[in-house]
Amino acid sequence: MPSATASQTIGPYWHLLEDPSWADLTRFGAQGERITLTGAVLDGDGKPCSDACVEIWQSDPPVSDSFPGFGRSNTDADGKYRFTTVKPGPVPGRGNAQQAPHIAICILSRGLMRALVTRAYFHGEKLNATDPLLLSIEEPARRSTLIARPAGDAAWRMDVRLQGDGETVFLDV
Amino acid sequence: MTDPTQYRPLTPGTQPPYDAPGYLGTIKRHPKQKPHPLPHTITETTGPSFSASHFPPLADLTKTGDKPALGERIIVAGRITDEDGRPVPHTMVEIWQANATGRYDHPADQHDAPLDPNFHGAGRVFTDADGRYRFLTIRPGAYPWPNHRNAWRPNHIHYSYFGPAFATRLVTQMYFPGDPLLAFDPIFHAVPDEHARNRLIAAFDLDITEPDFALGYRFDVVLRGRGATPMEE
Numbered sequence: 001m002p003s004a005t006a007s008q009t010i011g012p013y014w015h016l017l018e019d020p021s022w023a024d025l026t027r028f029g030a031q032g033e034r035i036t037l038t039g040a041v042l043d044g045d046g047k048p049c050s051d052a053c054v055e056i057w058q059s060d061p062p063v064s065d066s067f068p069g070f071g072r073s074n075t076d077a078d079g080k081y082r083f084t085t086v087k088p089g090p091v092p093g094r095g096n097a098q099q100a101p102h103i104a105i106c107i108l109s110r111g112l113m114r115a116l117v118t119r120a121y122f123h124g125e126k127l128n129a130t131d132p133l134l135l136s137i138e139e140p141a142r143r144s145t146l147i148a149r150p151a152g153d154a155a156w157r158m159d160v161r162l163q164g165d166g167e168t169v170f171l172d173v
Numbered sequence: 174m175t176d177p178t179q180y181r182p183l184t185p186g187t188q189p190p191y192d193a194p195g196y197l198g199t200i201k202r203h204p205k206q207k208p209h210p211l212p213h214t215i216t217e218t219t220g221p222s223f224s225a226s227h228f229p230p231l232a233d234l235t236k237t238g239d240k241p242a243l244g245e246r247i248i249v250a251g252r253i254t255d256e257d258g259r260p261v262p263h264t265m266v267e268i269w270q271a272n273a274t275g276r277y278d279h280p281a282d283q284h285d286a287p288l289d290p291n292f293h294g295a296g297r298v299f300t301d302a303d304g305r306y307r308f309l310t311i312r313p314g315a316y317p318w319p320n321h322r323n324a325w326r327p328n329h330i331h332y333s334y335f336g337p338a339f340a341t342r343l344v345t346q347m348y349f350p351g352d353p354l355l356a357f358d359p360i361f362h363a364v365p366d367e368h369a370r371n372r373l374i375a376a377f378d379l380d381i382t383e384p385d386f387a388l389g390y391r392f393d394v395v396l397r398g399r400g401a402t403p404m405e406e
Contacts (some may be wrong), residue, residue: 001256003184004365005394006373008346009198011331013277016295018268028227051281057339059216061389070221093214094176104216104339111198112191113363115342119216133211141380162202172208173180173217173340 007115010108012051015074023028023073025056030067032086036155037120037148040079041107044163048079048155054160056120060088060101075109087122093132100134102125102146107160117171120148120158137169145169177218180340180397181256187369195359197320213340218399220338223265223299231296234268234310239293244273244311246387249330249347249375253304256398261341262306267333268308271296275314284316309387315354327354327361336396347392348374 009091021027026034037056052075063069073081079172085103093099100121107116121128128134137143145168151157160168191203211217235242235359253261271277273293274286278293294310300306315325329346336342349356355361355374364370381389 001258001398002372002395003187003369004256004397005343005345006188006366006369007343008189008331008360008363008373009196010333010344012281013271013279014269014331014333016277016279016293017267017297017333040292049202054203055342057216059219063222068221068223068227070223091215096214099214102216104341106339106342108344109202111196111202113191113193113196113199113360115344116191116204117339126245133209137209139265163204167206169206170204170208171211173211173213 007113009110009113012110014053014108018072018074020074023071023083025068025071025083028066028068030061030086032061032065034085034154036082036084037103037158038080038082038151038155039148039158039160041081041109041160042077042079042162043111048075048110049075049109049162050075050077050079052079052081052107054081055106055108056083056085057104057106058085060091061086090127097132098127098130100125100131102131105160116162117173118160118168119146119171120156121146122156123147123149129134136145142169177213177215178399179213180218180338180399181401183397186366187364189363189365191316193359193363196363217340218338220335220341223335225299228265228297231300232298232308233325234292234294234296234308235356237293242272242292242311244292246309247312247400248309248381248383248387248388248389249392250305250381251392251394252306252394253306253334253336253394253397254299255336260300261336261396262300262302262304264300264307264337265297265335266300267295267297268310268330270310270313270330271316273311273314275316286314286316303355312349320359325354325357327352331396332392334394334396336377341396343394343396346373349390350374350377
């Protein structure tokens with residue numbers, strides 16, 4: 001049987017596909033605690049990546065007619081993505097573990113031959129202390145790259161550093 | 174609760190590295206640290222399901238303006254299966270591309286080639302129950318890019334696939350058979366394994382070709398499979 005098809009970069013022109021409303025996961029009338037998740041995608045020189053495609057997926061709340069679970073945002077001149085969504089609750093992990101609330105993030109961009117995958121957890125969640133993924137990252141500084149910080153009323157921020165100082169933990173999924 | 178079945182690891186050599194120095198754009202954008210292992214959980218083994226009512230299909234890219242788009246009409250069609258050969262049904266397939274002159278209808282594309290007011294260059298369909306999809310479009314032109322002296326991208330169509338899970342997401346590019354520019358393209362050549370690389374080249378297909386209308390190309394794609402690797406025969 002053939003292996004999975006090879007990835008190629010999304011390039012700088014993917015916006016031809018873009019529907020900006022996709023960045024709002026509450027647009028179909030989802031119930032729940034509405035939040036924004038924003039952040040800048042930065043390259044190895046700390047410069048903004050202004051042509052990236054950032055996608056999110058959350059397995060909670062469950063997908064329904066009013067909640068797609070999936071969103072896509074561009075990054076602006078400052079490298080910033082921005083989503084409006086419903087704050088996820090905990091979801092089951094492997095074994096009997098519970099996972100802390102989190103949002104999966106997929107970053108596609110010019111200069112990335114493959115998608116980069118990471119997660120946003122929420123600062124202050126009790127379950128962060130026992131989350132299997134967070135526990136498996138030994139260095140606290142590395143672990144903190146996956147924690148979104150409060151940035152105002154129902155607003156959360158997590159920057160993504162592709163390379164170098166403060167490099168975000170990317171996941172081998 | 175039963176643990177979700179893992180998607181299989183990608184086969185070594187069949188995927189490009191993040192650090193692909195021939196493609197200058199990767200230099201400042203590839204992570205230096207190794208990716209951190211994450212055994213799949215419900216977050217990775219589930220994924221978005223798109224309904225055609227929320228995400229309207231557009232299979233014909235040649236008739237989005239007042240007049241037919243300029244250039245050579247082509248049909249691109251194929252089948253999406255997983256690594257076990259099973260069809261991937263009802264999954265969203267997105268494409269985007271340059272027009273016949275090699276120019277994207279995009280503000281960042283400043284290549285001095287004419288835009289076609291009747292060609293935008295983006296489409297979306299859903300596979301049928303057997304994993305098949307089909308687009309009618311225009312053969313995209315080659316265009317220069319600033320990667321190195323006299324660098325030209327081969328003719329290509331960008332493709333985006335979701336599959337059943339977050340772990341099956343794939344974005345790639347489809348190339349055309351016999352394109353002399355493939356030999357010089359660092360993006361195509363970033364895939365180390367020659368066989369895996371050549372699978373990105375569509376096949377001319379007389380069965381997809383429609384008489385007196387348009388040439389047909391077949392581009393089949395494989396998304397990751399679940400569970401243990403099947404035994405080699």
